[in-house]
Amino acid sequence: MSEIHFQEKFEERHIGPSTDETEAMLETIGLRHLDELIDETVPARIRVTHPLQLPAAQTEVAYLRKMKAVADKNKVFKSYIGQGYYDVILPGVIQRNVFENPGWYTQYTPYQAEIAQGRLQALLNFQTMVIDLTGMEIANASLLDEATAAAEAMFMQYGLRKNKSANTYFVVETVFPQTLDVLRTRALSYGINLQVGNPFEIPDTDTIFGVLVQYPDGDGALSDYKALVEQLHVRDISVCAVADLLSLTLLTPPGEWGADVVVGSTQRFGIPMGFGGPHAAYLATKEAYKRNIPGRIIGVTVDSNGAYALRMALQTREQHIRRDKASSNICTAQALLAIMAGFYAAYHGPKGLRKIAGRIHGLATLADRALQQLGYRQLNASYFDTLRVEVGELSGPLHAEALNNEINLLYRGAVVNISMDETTTYEDVEALIRVFAKLKGKSLNDIDLAALAEDNLSVIPQTLLRTSRYLTHPVFNSFHSEHEMLRYIKSLEARDLSLCHSMIPLGSCTMKLNATTEMVPVTWPEFGGLHPFAPADQTGGYMQIISELNGWLSEITGFAKVSFQPNSGAQGEYAGLMVIRAYHESLGEGHRNVVLIPASAHGTNPASASMAGMQVVVVRCDERGNIDVGDLRAKTEAHAANLAAVMVTYPSTHGVFEEPIVEICDLIHQYGGQVYMDGANMNAQVGLTSPGLIGADVCHLNLHKTFCIPHGGGGPGMGPIGVAEHLVPFLPNHPVVEVSSAQGISAVSAAPWGSASILLISHAYIAMMGSEGLTRATKFAILNANYLKTRLESHYPILYAGVNGRCAHELILDCRAFKTIGIEVGDIAKRLMDYGFHAPTVSFPVAGTLMIEPTESESKAELDRFCDALIAIRGEIAAIEQGQSDRENNLLKGAPHTIAMVCADTWDRPYTRSQAAFPLSFVRDHKFWPSVGRVNDSQGDRMLICACPPVDAYDQVEAY
Structure with a gap:
């Protein structure tokens, strides 16, 4: 075919092995054609009989061109809808270097702590931010969204109830509707009776085990819950507060008025609305409930050298260990978004966040006073960012005029809600007031907006003003210039292994290529700036x-x-x-x-x-x-x-x-x-x-x-x-x-x-990819796994295979026999770090094994490097079996080896520095250094520290 008709196929970029590599791999496993392998692997009776009926594959350039046209079909109006979703300003230094950076977005869950210290620190920052702002003692490293966090809190309160016959959960009537709906779903399974009403009129009954309030509430109003919480605690009723985290820079945090659990979203911390997500939620509670908190907790411990190190605490693992007795089924969190939110807090610092919150509140108050001058009645006596305005019969005309000005409000009958956000400007308030004025036959000239702006613009009661300090740790007070923030982000990124470095061969987790073209549209404002409750025609x-x-x-x-x-x-x-x-x-x-x-x-x-x-x-x-x-x-x-x-x-x-x-x-x-x-x-x-x-x-x-x-x-x-x-x-x-x-x-x-x-x-x-590309991807996932199986099965027992001796897209190495010489499967996982690889899935689904999934995106060259590493490690194990290496002091037990260990003035190990750090030639050329030695998990679980320790504690972290 003439080159003039040539179109580059995306599948050739996504699928790792080249044609020559494919032939060599098939030869290794003893077959001539890829379809022979598929016939031997997938039962014939479940094979499809026709190709997938999908549109023809598009090139990367053509796809992005088409997506621009699709994006233009979204109308991004100025949103005052609120309800838990607000427009934000994502700092460019975070967008470019985290959100759009494969060094951050291709990392895996930090189960192997030694090569995940950067993301662990970023998540510890997130926990610290949440603890400080909520006034609580412990927090997790994010949940899926605010409504899910509220549901998790309800179940946590249910499990902690003293009166085991109590089955009523009282929910404030002004909670966000989506939160109430998710609570209904979760309550149904456990026979929990949801009662919705005024929290200051809770019936005197012993059937209530918990109460949920929103602060500020779903309509924006502020209430003082301190006395109520005290009364509820006397009745052994726990209280969950759904709190706007940004507002807590101005408001008394729930922890200071007695809440037992505080949940919410961190979307306002620089995360685009994105038509609903992803956004990291948070859950904070009391230290006494640390074994009941759902999700992941990042904690401080030490490494094998006694130095400061981080890891995920026992709670994370227990969610899987407990199985049907687990307190939650949380597996995926919103780690990347939590990391971004933590960086946002570090970039702005406590003063910057307070200025943002103060500005939002000030603009809301300015709009409130202007609307009252125009003759409107505003129903919230005190608020943070949201007004409730009575418009009566003007609701219809207001809706039409607002749309004419590309403004979205929240309409509830004769009342309209207006929520300000970080992107709202003085000019936006002018445009908003102009719309309301027109409906009254007036104009902006009929009020002196500038004069109103000179007044004290706060309606937060003195009793609800925050007086306590927050975000006092240096991490939130050191990186306010872009240069410093950039270097901090990069310093953490450098501590983490990601797909930028090597394959991540985790079984059942499919760590495949996340192509750049696939990621590009996500940050376009036409997609990021849309509110999930925007009118359908937008x-x-x-x-x-x-x-x-x-x-x-x-x-x-x-x-x-x-x-x-x-x-x-x-x-x-x-x-x-x-x-x-x-x-x-x-x-x-x-x-x-x-x-x-x-x-x-x-x-x-x-x-x-x-x-x-x-x-x-x-x-x-x-x-x-x-x-x-x-x-x-x-x-x-x-x-x-x-x-x-x-x-x-x-x-x-x-x-x-x-x-x-x-x-x-x-x-x-x-x-x-x-x-x-x-x-x-x-x-x-x-x-x-x-x-x-x-x-x-x-x-x-x-x-x-x-x-x-x-x-x-x-x-x-x-x-x-x-x-x-x-x-x-x-x-x-x-x-x-x-x-x-x-x-x-x-x-x-x-x-x-x-x-x-x-x-x-x-x-x-x-x-x-199209139909053909997707099918080929599946075939290559199976080929790559079977190639690994063939190369490794003479060195490690392969635990299971199909009737024809083939595996599917993943395989299990049986390492249990090595226990007889004191080598655990975890030792192999740690030693792989010295070779520049993340470990496969450890001890799942069978204890003492490694489950490997190479994916279709990895080339033969990368697969060979991984096999070479595992074969070399098997040789190191053989040296122990044969008595050539010490059972306690050997390359596997000493792994991983950091640059500080290898470059230290003294070296007292019975193997060389070169063996420790550069076991194969390819490692020397592309060395990834674990940033800490082997992490002490048990010490961290005994003394759980889930916030950034004071600076003077870093040198004495061994004391923990």
Whole structure:
């Protein structure tokens, strides 16, 4: 073909192995063609019979050109809607060097602390910021959104209640509607009775275990809750405050008036609205509740040299260890957004944040006085940023005139709400008042706005003014110039290993390429600046993206429709089970509450089932790692009357396409149950098979895995669910924007379409890959895994394989035999750091093993480097086995080795510095240095410190 017709294919950039490399890899595994491998791996009876019906693949240039046109369909008006979403100014130094920087957004969750000290410090900064501003004692390292955080708090309060028969949760009537709806969803599973009303009129009954108030409330009004909280505590009723974090720079923090839990969003800290997300939420509480707090906690400990080091505390791991007894199913957080919020606080500092908050409040007060001069009545006696204005019969004309001026307000009958934000200017207030004046037959000249601005512009009561200091740590008082901020960001980035350095081979986590072109539109203002409750005629661009992505994912999964509301994989699990629950109830079979879950399942599966009010029954796996069909049949029959669903992961968590999967689905359906498929391993399905074809009824998709949304140090994520036709009516709805039918379950996340802005990434990936590219990606994911299997199986036992000896897209190395010489699987994980690699998944799904997933994005050269590292480590283990290396003082036990250790004046180890730091030649050329030695997890768990220690404590951190 003439070169004039040449079009570069995006798939050739996304898929790692070249044509020559592919041939060499196939030769290594003993095959001639890639399709031979697929035929040996994927059962024929579940293979698709025709290509995916998707639009032709677009080039990167063409896609971005098209997206510009799509973006223009969004009308970004000046928003005063508020309700938990506010326009912001994201500092350029944070946007360019964090949000748009693969050194930050391709990091994985910091399970391997020694090569994650940068993001751990950034998250510790976030926790410190939250603790200081809320006046509480402990905080986690972010949750999914404000509504989810409130639901987590409710369940936490429920678990802590002294009167175990109390089952009523009292919620302030002015809470944000999306928060109330998510509370309703979560309460349903546990039989919690939600009572909504005036918190100052709480009935005198012993059935109430907790109260939730909003501060300021959902209409912007401020209340003094101190006396109320004291009265509630006398009755053993705990109090959760949903607080606007920015307002707490001016207002008395909830911790100072007695709140037990404080939750909210950090969206105002420089995070674009993005049509609903992603935004990091926070949860802060008392030290006494540290074992009950959901999500991740970053804590201070020491490394093997006694130096300051950070790690994730025990609570994080316990969410998976506890399984159906877990206090939460939280897995993905919003780590990248939490990191950005922490940097925002560091950049502005306490004085800067107070100035921003003071300016917002001042502009709200100025608008209030101007509106009153025009003859309007403003209903909030005190407020931070939100006015409630009576407009009576002028509501309709006001709406029309505001739209003519590209202004969005929140209309509630005869009252309109106006919320100011960081981007609001004096000129914006002038434009706003001009609109209101016109409706009264007046103009801006009829009031002296400038004179009003000279007055004391505050209506916050003296009793609610903050007097305590906050953000006193040097990290919030040192980096206010852009130069210093840039260097601080880069100094933390340098401590972290990301996909910029090497492959991150974590099984079930699919750390694949996050292509730059996929990321570009996310920061365009047409997508970032849109409020999730903006009028529908202003959201055409997003609606097109969501509609197209819905169709494409439905085609890929074989389902009828997709809901994008769940904003993490665990949320998707929960939402899917709640949809199944609603379906059974619609048939008059609400008693069906038993969920069968294989022993190999992710810890979030049983936790999600428990949260959905289901009874978990564990199904055994056989010696080959497959679901024991006999045990499944026995338990299906035993629980036939109450069977709600089975939860399966496919391919299995053991990395195998289980042959009897269709029979498993048929068996469950025979007894009236539904099949829930965990989509964690969709990377091995796309284009070759599908959940719908296999027989599943619902499946969540980890868009942050298979569909290229980056992990960002542990989030953002998206976990949309696809469902079969009969479940479509029950997909999650939303109280503000209708997104499902009247039968739909109440909301599972705060925003109608979850973290909508990052849907752009998956949309770009599918659009540029097309049907053929997506299918080839799946084939190469399987090829890369089987290439690793072939290269490594003569050095390490491979735990499971399919009937033809092939693995799916991941494989498990069995390291348990090394325990006989004192080598744990964790020692191998730490030694891999010296070779410049992140460890595979450690001890999951089988203790003492490494689960490896290379993804299709890695080249043969990178796969070979990784194999060479593992083979070299096996040689180091052999040296211990043969008595050539000491069992206690050896390369693995000493790992990881920092530059400070290697360059120290003394070296007393029985191996050389070169062996420690440069074990293979490629390491010398591309050395990544772990920033700390092996972290002491147990010491950190014994003495949990989850905020930045005082400066004078850094030198004495050993004392902790």
